[in-house]
Amino acid sequence: MKFKKTFTVFLTVLIMTLSLSGCSKSSTTNNSQTQTEKKQVKITVMNSKGEIQTQLEKMAKAFMNDNKDITVEVIPAPAGQSPFEKVSSLYSSGNAPTLSMLDPGDIVKFKDKAADLSSEKWINDSFDRSLDSAKVDGKVIGFPxxxxxxxxxxxxxxxxxxxxxxxxASAVKTQKDLEEMFKKLEASGVGSIIVSPMDWSLGGHFLPLSYSTQSKSSDDVNKFIEDLKAGKVELAQNKQFKGLMATLDIMKKHNISKSSPLSGTYENGPEALATKKAAVWFMGNWAWPQIHELDAENNSYAFLPVPISNDAADYGNSEIPVGVTKYFILDKEQNSQEQQAAAKKFLEWIVYNQTGQDYLVNKANVIPAFKNITIESQDPLAKSIKKYMSKGKTLQFMVTLPSDHWSKNGASMQKFLDNKIDVNGLAKEIQEYWKNIK
Known part of the structure; x- marks a missing residue:
C-alpha cells in the first residue's frame, strides 16, 4: 500500500510537471508569435507620378519579397489634384503617408513634419545639385x-x-525649321503633332520655358521670377514669352486635334504616336512606359528642343529642360520609429539593391539621381536626355514654382490653346497670377 501511494504521488507530480511544461511551451510559442506579429511593419507610399503607378506597385512587391517583415502600400494621388493638396489632406485626417512623393517646390512646406535624412548612405552617392531643392535649414529632408x-x-x-x-534633329533650331518639319510630315501622309491640353502640361511644363530661356544663369532666371511677382515685367513685350507663344501658334495650326483642342487626354498622346497618327508630341520622358506599351518594337523615339525664335543662336533653341522633379519626404509625426526605419530601408533598397535599381531604371524608366547606379537604360528617351546632358545642352527645369502655378496658369493656357484669348490676354492673366503670389 505504501508503494502504491508513493507511486500515485509520483505519477500525479509527473502529470502536473508535464502539464506545466506544456503550458510553458504554449506560452512561449504564443509570445514568439506575438513578437513576430510586432515585427511586421506596414508603410505607405504616396505616388504623384500616376504614369508609373503600376511599376511602383510591382517595385513594392519585389521589395516585400526581400523584406518579409515589411508591407508597402502605394497610394496614388488623384488625377487633377496636386501632390501638396493630397498630402495636406492626408495629414489633416491623421493618415500621413510614410513616404510622400512631392514636387520640389513643396518640400519646404512640410519641413516641420519631415524626418532629417542627412546621415543616410545615399547622400554621398547623389549627383551634384540633385539635393539642392531638398536642403532646408541645413538638413536634407528629401530623397531625389x-x-x-x-x-x-x-x-x-x-x-x-x-x-x-x-x-x-540638330538641324531643327528655329521656328521656321519646326514648321518646315511639320509640313514635310504632313506631305508624307502623317499627322505632324498632337498637342495635349492638360493644365499640368501647358502650365507646368510649356509655359515655364518662357522663364528658363531668359538666361543661362539660374540667378538671372530667379530674378526674372521675382520681377514678375513685383509687377516689373511686361510679358506681352518679353522676347522669350512672345517667341514661345508664337511657337505654340505653330503647334496649334498643325495640331491633329485642332478641331477640338481641349478634348484630348494624356492617353491620346502615346496612342497617336503608336498608331502613327502623329509623329511629334510635347511631353517628357515619363511618358515612355505608355509609348513603349503601345509601340513595343519601336525604339527610335528621341527629344527635340522647342525653338522660341528664328535665330538659331538664341538660348533655348537647342536645349531641353532637365532636373530632379520628384522627391520623397519621410514623415516623422504620424509614423512610428519602426515605420520610419522601414521606409529608410526601402529607399536604400532602391539605390543599392540590384533588383531595386532594375525596377527604377528599366521598369519605371526613371533616370536615377545616383552616381552608383550604372545600369544602362533601355529607354530611348532617357538616352536622349543623357545626350543633351553630356553636351551641356540643358535648360533649368523650373521645379520650384508655386504648387498652384500649373493649375492656375494652365487654365489660362487652355484658353489660349482654344483661341478664347490672344497673347496679350494670356500675358495679362499670367501677370495677375504672379502679382497675387504672397
Missing amino acids: FAVEGYGFIYNKELLDKAYGGNFD
Whole structure:
C-alpha cells in the first residue's frame, strides 16, 4: 500500500510537471508569435507620378519579397489634384503617408513634419545639385527620386521617311525649321503633332520655358521670377514669352486635334504616336512606359528642343529642360520609429539593391539621381536626355514654382490653346497670377 501511494504521488507530480511544461511551451510559442506579429511593419507610399503607378506597385512587391517583415502600400494621388493638396489632406485626417512623393517646390512646406535624412548612405552617392531643392535649414529632408526632361518627343522612323533619309534633329533650331518639319510630315501622309491640353502640361511644363530661356544663369532666371511677382515685367513685350507663344501658334495650326483642342487626354498622346497618327508630341520622358506599351518594337523615339525664335543662336533653341522633379519626404509625426526605419530601408533598397535599381531604371524608366547606379537604360528617351546632358545642352527645369502655378496658369493656357484669348490676354492673366503670389 505504501508503494502504491508513493507511486500515485509520483505519477500525479509527473502529470502536473508535464502539464506545466506544456503550458510553458504554449506560452512561449504564443509570445514568439506575438513578437513576430510586432515585427511586421506596414508603410505607405504616396505616388504623384500616376504614369508609373503600376511599376511602383510591382517595385513594392519585389521589395516585400526581400523584406518579409515589411508591407508597402502605394497610394496614388488623384488625377487633377496636386501632390501638396493630397498630402495636406492626408495629414489633416491623421493618415500621413510614410513616404510622400512631392514636387520640389513643396518640400519646404512640410519641413516641420519631415524626418532629417542627412546621415543616410545615399547622400554621398547623389549627383551634384540633385539635393539642392531638398536642403532646408541645413538638413536634407528629401530623397531625389527622378531626374526628368522634356521637349518634343518625335518618332525618328516617321521623320526619316518624311525627309527621305536620315533625319538630323540638330538641324531643327528655329521656328521656321519646326514648321518646315511639320509640313514635310504632313506631305508624307502623317499627322505632324498632337498637342495635349492638360493644365499640368501647358502650365507646368510649356509655359515655364518662357522663364528658363531668359538666361543661362539660374540667378538671372530667379530674378526674372521675382520681377514678375513685383509687377516689373511686361510679358506681352518679353522676347522669350512672345517667341514661345508664337511657337505654340505653330503647334496649334498643325495640331491633329485642332478641331477640338481641349478634348484630348494624356492617353491620346502615346496612342497617336503608336498608331502613327502623329509623329511629334510635347511631353517628357515619363511618358515612355505608355509609348513603349503601345509601340513595343519601336525604339527610335528621341527629344527635340522647342525653338522660341528664328535665330538659331538664341538660348533655348537647342536645349531641353532637365532636373530632379520628384522627391520623397519621410514623415516623422504620424509614423512610428519602426515605420520610419522601414521606409529608410526601402529607399536604400532602391539605390543599392540590384533588383531595386532594375525596377527604377528599366521598369519605371526613371533616370536615377545616383552616381552608383550604372545600369544602362533601355529607354530611348532617357538616352536622349543623357545626350543633351553630356553636351551641356540643358535648360533649368523650373521645379520650384508655386504648387498652384500649373493649375492656375494652365487654365489660362487652355484658353489660349482654344483661341478664347490672344497673347496679350494670356500675358495679362499670367501677370495677375504672379502679382497675387504672397
